[in-house]
Each structure stands twice: as C-alpha cells, then as structure tokens.
Amino acid sequence: MKQFLDKDFLLSTExxxxxxxxxxxxxxxxxxxCHINPQEICExxxxxxxxxxxxxxxxxxWRQMRSNGVDEKYITGDATDREKxxxxxxxxxxxxxxxLYHWSHLxxxxxxxxxxxxxxxxxEEVWNLCNAKLQEDSMTVRNLIKQSNVxxxxxxxxxxxxxxxxxxxxxxxxFDVQVLPAWRPDKAxxxxxxxxxxxxxxxxxxxxxxxxxFASLKEAIRNRMEFFNSMKCCVSDHALEYVMYxxxxxxxxxxxxxxxxxxxxxxxxxxxxxxxxxxxxxxKEYNKLGWIMQLHYGCKRDNNxxxxxxxxxDTGFDCINNYAPxxxxxxxxxxxSATNEIPKTILYSLNPNDNASIxxxxxxxxxxxxGKIQQGSAWWFNDHKTGMTEQMTSLxxxxxxxxxxxxxxxxxxxxSYTRHEYFRRIMCELIGGWVDNGEYPADMKxxxxxxxxxxxxxxxxxxxxxxxxxx
Numbered sequence: 001m002k003q004f005l006d007k008d009f010l011l012s013t014e015x016x017x018x019x020x021x022x023x024x025x026x027x028x029x030x031x032x033x034c035h036i037n038p039q040e041i042c043e044x045x046x047x048x049x050x051x052x053x054x055x056x057x058x059x060x061x062w063r064q065m066r067s068n069g070v071d072e073k074y075i076t077g078d079a080t081d082r083e084k085x086x087x088x089x090x091x092x093x094x095x096x097x098x099x100l101y102h103w104s105h106l107x108x109x110x111x112x113x114x115x116x117x118x119x120x121x122x123x124e125e126v127w128n129l130c131n132a133k134l135q136e137d138s139m140t141v142r143n144l145i146k147q148s149n150v151x152x153x154x155x156x157x158x159x160x161x162x163x164x165x166x167x168x169x170x171x172x173x174x175f176d177v178q179v180l181p182a183w184r185p186d187k188a189x190x191x192x193x194x195x196x197x198x199x200x201x202x203x204x205x206x207x208x209x210x211x212x213x214f215a216s217l218k219e220a221i222r223n224r225m226e227f228f229n230s231m232k233c234c235v236s237d238h239a240l241e242y243v244m245y246x247x248x249x250x251x252x253x254x255x256x257x258x259x260x261x262x263x264x265x266x267x268x269x270x271x272x273x274x275x276x277x278x279x280x281x282x283x284k285e286y287n288k289l290g291w292i293m294q295l296h297y298g299c300k301r302d303n304n305x306x307x308x309x310x311x312x313x314d315t316g317f318d319c320i321n322n323y324a325p326x327x328x329x330x331x332x333x334x335x336x337s338a339t340n341e342i343p344k345t346i347l348y349s350l351n352p353n354d355n356a357s358i359x360x361x362x363x364x365x366x367x368x369x370x371g372k373i374q375q376g377s378a379w380w381f382n383d384h385k386t387g388m389t390e391q392m393t394s395l396x397x398x399x400x401x402x403x404x405x406x407x408x409x410x411x412x413x414x415x416s417y418t419r420h421e422y423f424r425r426i427m428c429e430l431i432g433g434w435v436d437n438g439e440y441p442a443d444m445k446x447x448x449x450x451x452x453x454x455x456x457x458x459x460x461x462x463x464x465x466x467x468x469x470x471x
Contacts, residue, residue, distance in 0.1 A: 010425040016432030023448050024424040027455040031153035033408040038155050042165040045141045050130035051081035057412045059316035065091050089123035099384040106418035141414050145177050148417035152178040152465055154235050159185050159224040160206045163231050183228050183236040189278050191260045192271040214253040240297040243329035248273035283336050286343040293343045298324050298350035320350050326357035333365050348376035359398030371403030388426045402450045405459040
C-alpha cells in the first residue's frame with residue numbers, strides 16, 4: 001500500500017516518476033486564465049485566517065458542504081469563520097474520490113507544512129497552524145504567487161473596468177510577476193438579460209460612445225479593446241451556453257438591440273442571432289489585434305431559483321449542459337475561415353462528451369502555427385483525474401497532444417496553484433503508461449520536450465508573452 005500523498009503520488013511506474021521528477025516538477029506556472037482579484041495582488045493582501053483563503057467564494061467547496069447537509073449559515077451565511085472551517089473539515093473526509101480531497105491536502109502540505117489529515121477531530125490543530133502561518137510575511141498574496149513559481153497570470157476583466165490595479169502593478173518594480181488583464185465581455189453579449197440596458201448605458205459612458213445600434217456598439221467595443229490592448233491584454237474569454245451560429249443581417253441585430261434597450265423581451269432566436277453577430281465581430285477584432293479567443297461553453301447556470309434569489313450567480317448551482325451542437329461550432333469557425341479571420345482559439349466544453357467533437361473540429365482549422373486551435377484543459381467539473389486523463393487521451397487520439405498548452409487555474413484562490421502539480425502528475429502518469437506499454441519509445445529527448453511543453457513552454461509560445469521558455 002502506498003503512503004497517502006507521497007512523493008510519487010499518482011505516479012505508478014518508474015517512467016511516470018522520471019517524467020514528473022526530472023522534467024515537470026520544477027517547471028514554472030503560466031496562469032493564463034484565473035479569477036484572482038488584481039486589487040488583492042496590488043495591495044499584497046494578508047489573510048486573517050484559513051477560512052478567508054479557502055471558503056471565501058469557493059463554490060466548489062460550497063457544493064460539497066451542501067451535499068453533506070451543512071446548513072447555509074455555515075457556508076455563505078453569518079456563522080463565524082471558525083465555525084465555517086469546522087463544517088468544511090467535517091465534510092472533507094467524506095470526499096473520497098473527489099479532487100477537493102487531494103487539492104486541500106496538497107495545499108496544506110505545500111503552503112503550511114501540515115502532513116496529517118484534515119477532519120473534524122484535527123480541525124482545531126489545522127486552524128491554529130494555518131492561521132499562525134498566515135501571519136508570516138511569506139504568506140502575503142504576492143509571496144504566495146512567487147513561491148508557487150508563477151511567472152505571469154491573466155485575470156478576468158469586464159470591458160468597462162478601469163484596470164487601475166493592473167496599471168499600478170505594471171509600474172511596481174518590486175513585484176516581477178506579470179499581472180495582465182483578460183477581456184471578458186459577457187455582459188455586453190447577454191442581450192436577453194434584464195441587466196443588458198443598464199450595462200450598455202455604462203459601456204456608453206466609459207467609452208464616450210452612445211450605443212444605440214450595432215454599429216455604435218461595435219465602435220464602443222473597439223474603443224475599449226484599444227484600451228485593454230494598451231494595457232498588454234492579449235487574451236479574451238467568453239462564457240457561452242454553446243458556440244452558436246445563427247446568422248443575421250445588421251438591420252436585424254439593430255432591431256434586437258433596440259428591443260432589449262427598451263426593456264422588451266428578446267426571443268430565443270433573436271438572442272442567438274445577436275450573439276452570433278457579436279461573436280463574429282469580436283473574433284475578427286481579436287484576429288486583427290493578435291489576441292487569443294477562449295470559448296468556455298456547455299454550462300447551464302443558476303439552476304436553483306430559490307438559492308439564486310438569495311445568493312446570486314457563481315454560488316454553486318451550475319451544471320453541465322448536454323446540448324452543444326458541434327455543427328454550429330464548426331459553422332461559426334468556418335464563417336471566420338471564409339475571410340481568413342480565425343484568431344488563435346481555445347475551446348473548452350464543460351461536457352466531457354464533447355471531447356471527440358472538439359478534437360475533430362479543431363483539426364479542420366489548423367494552420368501556420370502549431371496548435372493554433374486548441375482544446376482547452378479539462379474544465380470545472382472535469383478537472384479531476386478521470387476528466388483530465390480523458391481530455392488528454394482524446395486529444396492524443398485525434399490531435400497533436402505535444403502542442404497542448406496545458407493547465408490553467410480558473411480559480412479565485414491564491415492557494416490553487418497546487419492544481420498544476422495535480423495536473424502534471426496525471427499527465428506524466430498518462431504519458432509514462434504509453435511508454436511502458438510500448439505505445440511510444442523511451443526517447444527521453446522527445447519526452448522531455450513534450451512534458452516541458454505541456455507544463456509551460458507551449459503556452460509561452462502560444463500566447464506570445466514576454467517570457468522565456470525553459471529548456
């Protein structure tokens with residue numbers, strides 16, 4: 001029986017162990033998509049206790065606490081931080097098979113030096129140890145990023161954001177990790193929501209361009225893109241139900257915008273026409289600017305109406321959407337291909353059943369750059385051992401795994417960088433198994449390049465950041 005979380009955790013063969021310890025273990029981290037707050041980095045926040053780090057905004061943990069019957073008071077309610085931590089500690093032992101069990105203990109070991117197991121009985125010990133450690137200067141936000149070996153991270157930012165904290169960070173020579181904005185225009189895309197008109201008013205004010213039709217909307221969006229570009233943004237991200245393709249004329253789009261701005265209901269067909277037009281426009285602008293387009297789709301959000309009314313979005317009530325027509329995604333990319341305006345694109349589906357369709361679709365549009373169209377890392381409900389293994393296996397079966405840009409954090413926690421270690425161990429176990437099974441030769445020069453590429457170097461080259469690859 002192997003010891004829990006030993007140095008060869010998830011590495012069952014000598015080849016897997018060699019690939020991880022010799023090539024993957026010390027590679028830097030390029031976090032090209034996360035939800036970390038740039039203000040907290042700028043102000044170098046120091047957390048008061050482990051609950052603030054672990055449970056503040058982490059809907060992964062909230063879901064499992066609800067599954068364990070924990071009262072909402074101890075999740076998002078007015079219970080004390082110590083009480084919330086106790087509720088999480090009592091939930092954790094039941095999460096056998098869940099990546100949260102591994103992530104939590106990896107974080108306790110890597111950042112706090114705790115070698116035991118967190119449960120209801122050890123909660124007081126862990127609470128005291130972590131809180132004492134958090135008072136050390138080494139545990140401020142910036143130092144957590146530095147000790148995690150992060151070289152660059154991209155936050156998630158709305159077009160109307162001032163990016164004031166990015167500007168301050170760029171001017172701060174005392175912190176050498178690059179913190180760049182990423183463009184997330186979901187509020188401008190969601191024409192069907194009652195908040196659309198108020199948001200467009202805000203966009204008009206910030207851009208100085210009154211948005212009243214599609215032409216003026218595009219002008220306002222271009223204005224904000226130019227500002228983001230001046231702040232070294234080169235990455236966009238979209239949260240979509242699915243990648244749609246329902247083409248419409250500009251006149252139709254003008255009519256849809258006018259309806260929404262007046263507070264009138266927009267039909268489903270009108271919503272899809274507007275979103276198709278918006279996404280085609282945005283993709284062409286990304287291509288001009290040399291930005292990368294990330295499309296996250298396959299999620300059905302805010303399913304619990306009662307809890308949504310109390311807590312709002314991003315609180316743990318989302319699920320996989322089983323409807324994502326691959327033909328429409330192919331048509332969307334093909335429409336861009338017709339004018340040779342496909343930007344570098346990363347596709348993430350929340351539904352693991354979409355792995356094969358993504359693998360075949362990206363193969364239709366590859367050109368000029370290794371892995372120009374990527375299947376993104378296993379995302380959200382899939383970033384566990386099975387999900388990661390299936391995603392990389394499918395990409396290996398249907399595409400060019402050696403060009404894969406690897407893991408992203410997609411988290412609001414400054415301790416989440418152990419997810420990269422988790423991913424790298426799973427990746428080395430998978431590749432090592434292929435070598436041991438005679439499916440790939442023990443060509444260590446090629447294997448080193450593949451492993452280091454997926455860990456870090458491929459992303460450096462793909463995004464074109466001002467970073468050096470690690471040979």
